[in-house]
Amino acid sequence: MTTVAAQGPALVPEEGMAGPGAERAALAALCEQRGVALFYYDIWGTRREVPESGLRALLHAMGVAVDQPGAAQAALLSGPRGQGEPEDAMPLPPVVVFGEDAQPASVPVAAPDGGENWHWELQEECGRTHVGTCRSAEDGTGPRIDLPVLPPGYHRVTVYCGESKRCSMQVVTAPARCHLPPAVQDGGRVWGWAVQLYALRSRRNWGMGDFTDLENLVRLASRHGAGFVGLNPLHALHPDNPAHASPYSPSSRRFLDVFYIDVEAVADFAESAAVRRHVASQAFQKRLAELRAAELVDYIGIAAAKLPVLEKLYDHFRRKHLSPASRAPRRRGAGGDGMVLPPLPLAGEGGGEGLDAATVRGAAFREFQRSGGLALRRYALYEALQEHFRRLDANTSGWTQWPEAYRDPGSRAVLEFAEEHAERVEFFEYLQWLADIQLGRAQEVAREFGMGVGLYCDLAVSVDLGGADVWAERDLYACEASAGCPPDDFNLRGQDWGLPPMLPDAMRERGYAPFIAVLRANMRRAGALRIDHVMGLARLFWVPRGGTPEAGAYVAYPFEDLLGIVALESRRSGCMVIGEDLGTVPDEVREGMARKGILSYRVLYFSRRHTDAYGDIYLSPAEFPADALVTATTHDLATLAGFWDDVDLQIRAELDLFPSEAMRERLFAGRKEERKQLLWALQREGLLPEGASPEPFAPEHMTPELAMAIQEYLARAPARMQVVQAEDVLGCREQANLPGTVDEVPNWRRKLPVDLEDWSGDARFTELARRLTAARSAA
Structure with missing residues (x-):
């Protein structure tokens, strides 16, 4: 029989201790109780002690007041859940x-x-x-x-x-393990394309890739043997501020980016002749042509084109599909997640009266609202409020800058706003409904066309501080801290990602309901889900808000509990799981992943081992694990062409991002050796293309033949999944995102150079697809 350990007594200083020594001992014990590590080892193996100021700041971010003399001892005695005497526990x-x-x-x-x-x-x-x-x-x-x-x-x-x-x-x-589809069981191996969805060009979209482009890509990929299509996070971003475009800094991880909606695929577009005439006008078509032709994604221009048309479609939908009594109704929030948890009613709301609809389509929307419940309601309320306050002040970037009365989603001011702006709130619910329908259709097409996995989606680490998720559940987040990472080669001072982490104790108090909800929202339309920075299930590096990473510390999370929930939701959704485990990852994390059937994320650039004779050489294909996804590169790393031409390193040098000249020289020299070693690895596998050679070194620049050989190299690995970045097939030199930069380079705005309609006639795609299908199908 398995027994849950009883909670032990609080660690307290020895009897008789007093003064600064007792306070320091209490602070250390309090950190242990709350899971805050007092030290860590960096990538160079150096032990780094967390300064006392950092420990106090992070405890404060957890809601533990330790700024007064004796406060640490008092907080320690109150227990991890704020309980005092035993009878209160x-x-x-x-x-x-x-x-x-x-x-x-x-x-x-x-x-x-x-x-x-x-x-x-x-x-x-x-x-x-x-x-x-x-x-x-x-x-x-x-x-x-x-x-x-x-x-x-x-x-x-x-x-x-x-x-x-x-x-x-x-x-x-x-359950013991996560879901694995039949396509990757019993030695089965699949491959697929990975795209930044916004980057897709087509002759029909409105300047950025959309869900219809995704559907068409799924059809194309499946016809050429791919088992999945990989995507950037599709989380809801910031409709009022479309230039804030990083998919890894979303407003909400539970809802979708509405700018991926294909306006012309909405049923209301087909029904409304007036809207179709507006879109078909010469002036509007000229704007669309300019958006399509733009070298970079013009998010502001796209928003200015899409939102007014979507507003017209919503107005049509309300008039045709919703009965007058039920338009923009007030209703009680319903959890809609099937969990055995107490309901979460929205204060002041009625019991769901008047939710009738005039048509079947209207009824489907009402059901979407019911199932979305309080979470959907608050998300839509947030968007309406943020839009309202940004119109009053263009510098308003989130709820932290709203008037105080509106910062609490349950306040009277918010409820009154919801009643006065009911249609606008419902408009944002309508947009989520449209996005959900279109994304769901893409996954349905993947199944219809026999893809072994389908859509391979991505889950960001956390959310923007000023966004909808934090506003809706502020006490779930450590708003006075942010996730980041300790110092490394590229960032000697570490990184602060500006994303507030979830509080481990608050997650437990809610029975992990928020974590479960995020998993469900991201698995429901996916065949596979990548968890970014999967180490965060076990420990996450917290940085005090307003401080530096040098004052940061690792905070422990209930790893085994979260792993178990990931496995349960994976099985229920029929969605396999990949954990991004790059960097310095504790052994227990990778052991837990392997135990639960979560695939490791292996990047060729980092897949090397040391030899006495030849230095650091690349792993042979056979040395990669089976329970893994393999890829040559990622959105945060140099493309193959960029790797060969040092594009990323040159940009860093131009922007003075290297911490020292010695580091710059070392990385440039190291890259040269890495290229040579990669050619040796291809030669050992008999894959070196004609004209390529490690000695003398050739080619000077990446070629389509060499890029294919590198992908074929990975295709021989026993790994269950292989992903190919579209940028590598098309020979793109610039990567989607350069970490450590914001506006210095056009992160998250680069488009692919070839229209989607032309992919099937491009030999770079068709020939690589043929080779990968053959290699991955081989026993």
Whole structure:
């Protein structure tokens, strides 16, 4: 039987200790209690002690006041959940997570009277009920709940003392491993293209790739043997500020970027002759031609073209598909996630009256609103509020700059705004509905065309501080900290990503519901999901807001619990999982990934091993693991052509981004050696193209034949997935994003140089697809 460990007593300074020594000891113990590491080892193996100021700042970000003398000792004694005396402590933790192979399980009950007259009731997710009494453990450690064997899912235990309810706890039973589709089981291997969706050119889009382009790419890729199409994060960005375009700094991870909507594919467009005439006008078509022809994605111009037309479509939809009594209704938020959790009503809302619709399509929209519940409602409210305040002041960049009365989503001011601007709020819900329909259609097409995986989506680490997710659940985030990373070769001072991390204790108190919701939102339209910076499930580097990474520290997360939930949601969604595990990753993270069937993310540039005779050489294809995704490069790294021509290094040099001249020289010299070693690796595999040679070195620049040979090299690996960046097929020299820069280079704005309609006639695509399909299909 698996037993949950009872929470031990708080670590307190030894009796008799007082003064600064006791306070320092209390601070260290408090950090241990809250999961804040006192030191870490950097990439050079140097132990770095976190300064006391940094520790205090991060504890403050967790809501623990330690700025006064004696505060650390007082906070330590109050316990991790802010409980004082033992009788105030909750008898059960808010949530426990078990593996289905670790049953039956037993949970200790912190009953102050020894557990007499204490009993429990367990409700399974399916509705089945179990009851029992809290029995004392054989080892005399106190009463426990001996749970029955449970199926994977979310269940709830409620504990009573006599007739009085004392508390409840969520019980999560997790499957042993994540979902794997048949295409990658029993030695199966697939390959696919990876694109930045916005970067797709086509002769029909409005200046950036959209969901119809994605659907067409899925058809094209499947016809040429691809098993998936990889994508950048599709999270909701900032409609009021479209130039804020990084997909890794979203407003919300639960909703979609509405600028990917294909306006002309919306059913209301086909129904509205007036809107079609507007779009067909000579002036409007001229604007679209200019947006398509632009070298870079013009997000501001695209927003100016799309949003007014979408507004016209919403007006048409309201008039035709919603009955007058039900337009922009007030309603109670419904969780819509099927979890055994208490409801989350929106204060002041009615019980869902008047949600009728005039047509079947109107009813479908109402159902989308119901299932989206409070989360969708607050997201749409946020967008309407942000738009409103930005019109008053163009410098308003999020809720942190709104008037105080509007910063609480449950405030009277917000509720009044929602009533007064009901149509505008509903407009943003309508946009999410359209985006969800179109993305869902792309995944349906992938299944119809027999793709083994389908859409391969990406989950960002966190969200923008001023965005919708933080506003909706501010107490879930450490708003006085941000995620980042410690010093490394390129950033001697470390990095601050400006993204507030979730609070581990707040996640647990909610039974991990916010984390579950994010997974579900991103898995529901995907066949595979990449978790960016997967190490964040175990530990995340926090930087005090307003401070520097030198004052940062690693904060622990409940790794095993989160892994179990990832596996459960993966199985339920039929979505396989890839963990981006680049950099210095603790062994326990990769061990946990392997145990749960989460694929490792292996990049050719970093896949080398040291030899005494030849220095650092590239791994042979056979040396890559099977439980992995392999790729030559990523959106954050040099393209193959850029790698060969030192494009990324040259840009860094021009922008003075190297910490020292010695570092610059070392990296340029290292790159030259890496290119030579890559040619040697191709030669060992018999893949060196004609005219290429490590000695004498050739070619000086990347060629299509060499790029294909590198992809064929990876195709021989036993890894279940291989992804090919579209930029590498087309010979692009610039990468999608250059880390460490913001506006110095056009990050997240570069377009691919070839229209999607021309891919099927481009030998670079068709020949590579033929070779990869043959290589990956071979036993």
